Amino acid sequence: MVIIFDGRVFAESKKKLLRSKVDNLLKHGVTPALVSIYSDRDPGSVLYTRIKVKAAEEIGAKFFAVAVAEKEIAKIIKIVKSFNTDPKIYGLMVQHPSHKEDVISYNWVKIIGAINPKKDVDGLTEKSPYTSATVKAVLTILDYAEKVLKIDLKGKKFVVIGDRGMVGRPLITELVGMRYEVRGCNSETKNMGQVTQNADILISAAGKPGLIKKDMVKEDVVIIDVGSPRGDVDPEVARRVKFITPVPGGVGPVTVVCLLENLVEACYTTRDTHLSGSS
Known part of the structure; x- marks a missing residue:
């Protein structure tokens, strides 16, 4: 049975936690x-x-x-x-x-x-102390998928499409740093379909609607679709997967919350002292 991730519901639960932290900041x-x-x-x-x-x-x-x-x-x-x-x-x-x-x-x-850089809460630059909001969202969703599917991501084969882009490049850096086995792809990759068929975890951030067809993935793959404003993954692919993020309503809402998490962290970091301990 396929799990279609509901990013809006997930984001709402994270907003409640953020609200309490913001209330604490406002009190100070x-x-x-x-x-x-x-x-x-x-x-x-x-x-x-x-x-x-x-x-x-x-x-x-x-x-x-x-x-x-x-x-x-x-x-x-x-x-x-x-x-x-x-x-x-x-x-x-x-x-x-x-x-x-x-x-x-x-x-x-x-x-x-x-x-x-200290105010770069979207993680747009290399000197920013914050993880890119979109990358953070992807990692957060992967953590959720690991728990809900009761699987261990260690040892799984990751493929990231769009490895030269704003999301793909820093995402691969993060995944490699977490010691995952990662393969990057882009428009110049030959036989991309063969590469994606070997993926246990497929993350697409190419920004090309319908790029990923059902014959390009194996059964029970986990797919994170970062395509925007329309998804990189063809709707037919959902029939073959174990877990997938829809577009819209998948990565997007979580990205917004991750941006706000970084903002709140920036407030605590800037004001540090007793605030971080009372959050």
Whole structure:
């Protein structure tokens, strides 16, 4: 019997725990505040920002969505730096546009490079002390799958599709660090279907709808679909698997909560002293 992971329900349970931590911060005069800079000309960015605003409000945190229509990269970076020095802002992120032609996409490395690493709660840069929110979500779901399926992930063969991307690259680094056997794939991988057929755990972050067909996976595989806004995995594949995350409603909601977890952690880290002990 296939288990279709309900990311929304899972995320709600984690929000309750976060709410108690935020209440503790508020009692000590600390209000978790996150700024997200996004392009209001990109429909995907507008949608994802709206979802994050709602989630932040539900746990009692502040979420400031800053839309930029600037075409001059210097002005956008200036906006980023202005929040770097604001002591009331504990987290700062930039929403990656769904369209490559957006000015933020063109200058992505420069823009995120301007973020103060200590406020990089989305884990966008290498110097950030926080695990990428999406990567953290995947690892959290894997931990859940291991428990609910009563399996041991050690010794299982992992395949990550999209190993050069924003999610795939850091995810592989984390999995290797956890001593899992991992194989990465990308658009240049020959005979990708043969590679994926050997996977016990298949994680796809290619951003190519319907890329994974049912003849590319073996029976009872565990699949984590990070594709967005539509899934990388063809719906027919669900008939062959043991565990799968749907799109939407799978990794996405958990990613948002993981972002907020990082924000709350940033508040405790910044204010440390007695706060961490009373959380």
